[in-house]
Amino acid sequence: MLTPKTFSGGLHPPSIKATADKPIIALPLPDRVILHVSQHKGAPAKTILKIADKVACGDKIAIAGGFVSAPVHASIAGTIIGAGNFMHPMGVPSHAVVIERDKEANMTEYNYEDGLTLTPDEIRQRIQDSGVVGLGGATFPTHVKLTTNETSKLDTVILNGAECEPALTTDHRMMLEHPDEIINGLRLVMKVLNVKNGIIAIENNKMNAIELFDQKLAGDKEIAVQPLITKYPQGGEKQLIAACLKREIPSGKLPLDVGVVVINVTSAAYISYGVNYKMPLMERTVTLAGNCVKNPGNYLVRLGTTVADFIGMTGGLKDDVPLKKIIMGGPMMGFGLFDLNVPIIKGTGGILCWDENEAAMPDSTNCLRCGNCERACPMGLQPQLIKKYVDHRNWEDAFRLSVMDCIECGCCAYTCPAVLPLVQNMKLAKHMIHQQSIKDRKK
């Protein structure tokens, strides 16, 4: 095992990974799925089917709406019964297709073909067709990362198995249960990019995964397993590269600019399925946790299953613990839901059902200038100062302080003794500056 490494800044939120030793359970197919055309970063996909069309499992229902975009596939076989605006998990109604399950339909069969024998372009095309996006939560279409003219600059592919969000354990379980697919996915990506150096980066609170990969990759010259000292937000692309390779991505640049491509471990597994079996992304693993659910654990669930159905299929909520907050994603970066009839999308890594105690936050007070936020910020920003500029609606100075570099990891707000809504202020500033720059461009 290599010596564990880490990055500068960040912090140690309490490790509440109670579901780490719960094996992934495949849930039954839902009766109905809602598939949004916008489940990834970039342009929304374009629907190609209409109401009453029959679809088989894995059929494309929407094609990529641009280069930075990904197709959407039917996750169950059935009939399209609705298309139009449905509530998106982000709270804004957006275009979606509803499929009702045909209970008679047969499962689609997928045949194995060794992906490593294909040419890089073929592999990339298959990845693109499978609709795989960054499943760690960023949902950036994977094939875009693999399309570059500057392959000469690239030297490393990092598989992101840090999973630093407290409470989420899907990547951990994927690594334990599907290590071969993950390694295969990495090899496919390395082949596409013609890179000879692969790193699987795993935080050292997942020792069993590190040991498993060490064992699987013993003697491998190209791929190394890099343990990381557990720290949040190590799973962030920039922090991960800084931790593994001591390279810092300058402001406004991409991992590519320092010669690295980062892929989430679960994405790697689905790349393997997508290339070897031509199986599109129709399902994903979701961690269900929190005090309010009867059976917390890791579940394999079809995309488009509503949160209500999902919780119901796992056994439902406890009767005696009133639900206070539902979070889609992790406790640090996830977002609260108010409506359980929103579907699970490609980026959903967890559903947390919290009771009053778990959801409780202390009241805000004045900033004490303690500097905790500055020390915690992995991007070297000054959250307290930016917040003051935002309070005075001074977007220029907020911009000057590089608020656009903020990765919204939540370290500052987590550690702030005044419990200030720092991240929300950052988001607001980023939004306003973004809008301003759009306006300027239009001029």
Added chain:
Amino acid sequence: MTESLIGIFLTAIFIENFVLNQILGLCPFIGVSGRTESAVGMGISVTFVMVMAGVATWAVQNLILVPYSLEYLQTVSFILIIAALVQFVEMVIKKLAPALYKALGVFLPLITTNCAVLGVALINVKRNYGLLESAINALGGGLGFLLALVIMSGIRERLAISEVPVVMRGAPIAFITAGLLATAFMGLSGLI
């Protein structure tokens, strides 16, 4: 001799700070302490003019006014000299060093009516300082002004983004802060 010059110099900067102790030059102190960059420019300009004015007024006082017993023209002649000096310096810098003018020149007109400049001339006369002492006192006074201005600008930049109560915002809090700053600098009294 050297020791007493150093004494005059340090006293003028820290102990008898023009702004915080002598209470001179408050208008620009409150007016131009909004941003550190302006404060530095203003401070340097004042220092420059003060030294020149210190020397020029000494010359007029001791070479013309005293020999011809015209001391009663002190005020009139000093202010005229300072005004002319400032204008002259402004024009010279504007032509010869546009970059410097951009940084400092804009502050020059403000200095005519800065009572710290006239003040230093009057104090020099009152204390019977020689030429060198006058210049050193003026230099120290100017640097002290610069120091107070820069400190104040740093504080005010922070206050500008703080939640200062509405009635206190701007001049009131600036004065109270100046008062507290003066209190803090009282600790240096008796030094040297």
Added chain:
Amino acid sequence: MIAENQAAVAKRLMVTSSPHIHSGLTTARVMWDVNIALIPVLAMAIYNFRFYALTVILATVAGACIAEFAIQKFFFKSKTTLRDGSAIVTGILLALCLPPSIPAWIAFTGGFIAIAFGKQVYGGLGQNIFNPAHIGRAILLASWPLYMTSWIKPGVDAVSTATPLAFLKESLTNNSLLTTLSESGKTIIEHTMQTLNISFSDMFLGIGLAGSIGETSKIAVLIGALFLFIRGHIRLYAPVSMILTVFLGAYFVGNSINFAIFHLLAGGLMLGAFFMVTDMVTSPMSRRGNVLFGIGCGIITLLIRLKGGYPEGVCYSILIMNAFVPLIDKMFAPPKFGTGGNK
């Protein structure tokens, strides 16, 4: 299935921006921890100066709390923040740097001024530029110098005496005494300590020595500081650099280790370094900034002690450096990610 869940969610859900968890470290907890850390100092103070100390402490805390409450309630019409304990911290810290014999009404006024002019005019906790407790003390010292410079010996009855630093200052300006001393080969420190009948261990433990309420016992201060350090509320860059500056400076100036140790243990250096310099609101953010801040405090302290008009300079040195904090912060912004700098 859906209906069943909907029933469970009949009550509206809470929706907030991320992050959804918090470290649990709150302002109130920080402030009450500081109060707890002050207990050893308070205990030593009350042991040393009995009723005098108790009166002064109660008076300043009352002044501070009344100011906090009244200003927030009647002027700003906002919720009062008395409960977070910050006014009590200010009150206690002010009391700790006042002489025990000071009349209660002056102590009360000091507490009031500290909160009113040190803190509330700027908009309350976290907004102030200067350390409120020291503002209180500096204003009291300028206003009532007589009361503020008369000291008593520890004990039940008030026997007036001089603090070690005041005695040293007096001796340093007494030329004939200096010549006598140099003839007899005794150092000035020995002379001071013999006359006042104290030893270094007395100074460290705070036994039998005059001084302001909280500055006599260094060990009590260190215990409190250790507590704060373990709780993670203070960082040692500023206090250690301040103490080191004073120690080394005194060593080189006095050219004797005793002189340096004397300056280390005399006066309010420890109290100031660990409880005032570390005040989050009025100290710089960055590590380098804190070191610079500490060194500045140390230099000014030593200058005032050796050359200035006052025997003790900790309070003024911290106030003067407080004024520089915005500039120091501007100078040492944290290095942004991607620029290669290290934190």
Added chain:
Amino acid sequence: MNNNSNLLHELTKGIWKENPIFVISLGLCPTIAVTSSMTNAIGMGLSCMFVLVCSNLFISLLRNIVPNEVRIPTFIVVIATFVTILDKMIQAYAPALSASLGIFIPLIVVNCIILGRAEAFACKNSPIASILDGIGMGLGFTLALSLIAFFRELLGDGALFGYKIPFFANDPALIMIMAPGGFIVFGLLIALKRTHDLKGKFTK
């Protein structure tokens, strides 16, 4: 418009509505430097009023003769002349006041109120109106100075016009007659004036 009420307005506006210190913040140095006692404050205020009235009158008379380019130097010379006269007068008739006001008497030359009024008012208005403006502004200045001095002398020296006031004289807070006291009292008074303007709205 009624001519009389107009002139009355010129006289009274300086006292409250356009008070040179509290409203338009001009002439700050003497405001803080000489207000440690009521005597000094009133002495300074009246001195300023004298210079204001004289220079306003002269400048108003000269307003149509002086070319625009050299008006500022001319104003300064006029003001400096009257300041010198004043200085000599005070030295002769009130040497104690002269000693305590020190260099602040000659510094009236650079007091922004005087040049400001000359520029903003006297060089455009009739001599009568200019005199009234000078008296009004001078009164406003004097009042403001006395108000500050009232608090400072009472609290800092326990006295008014040098006469000890019982209770206050027991243990006066010396800081009030030093520089910091001046800054703080002045800051609080502007805040008070603003509170009045904002009708008691302290926070937004």
Added chain:
Amino acid sequence: MNIIIAALFLGILGLISGIVLSFASKKFEVKVDPKIEQVMQYIPSANCGGCGYPGCAALAEAIVNNGASISLCVAISKRNADAINKIMGIEKEAKSDDPLARKAALIRCQGLDTDEYKNFEYAGVKDCQAAVLVQNGPWKCPHRCLGLGSCVAACPFDALKMGPNNLPVVDEAKCVACGKCVVACPKQIIELVPQVKTVHVLCVSNDTAKDTVKMCKVGCIGCGICKKNCPADAIVIENNLAKINYEKCIDCGKCVEVCPRKSIIKEALPDI
């Protein structure tokens, strides 16, 4: 004798200064924007620094180049200030003859502050845009006024206040129709409308009638009854939303009476 020396001295001093300065001004002449010089003529030149700029010349430059306001100057007379404004072309807003040109902001939402129409209780930064970033705001209706007062904060004239139902209220006497609030509102609810008109549609929802009914009690459903009853033909229905053409509107208030949803209101005539 003494007087002669004094006069001589002052005269010579003035002469020397004058000669040196006039020589220098020729020798070191630098072209400046003539506008700045024009402005300088009217600026007090007291150089007091009260405006926050380093001296009068700097203020003049800021006025000409950065659009600073002469009102910053504390010493200037009204006549000179007007003269400067004239140079800068900022004259007092000319009173247009067209009464429709005098506009004021209108808050086009009258959503009720009831829990029934809320998705969740919002807690966080008190800013409308910030609330939109959290699950699109707490209200079911995506067009509803968020009631966090971003427009109030944006108004430089103190013409907006938060009123009942957490909706902002416009003080038409103070409103100068600068449009800052229109930009500040993330929901595009605020519009500038002629002050003389009193009949307005207070809804911007272009959702279908079915959706709107679910989300609001007083939202326009685009039923068209107002359009049918309008004697002046001033109402059009676009995207499920009634719109008044203010040029045609005769302020009769007929539509107010017939609107089944009470989305159209007639306000009391402002005193102009």
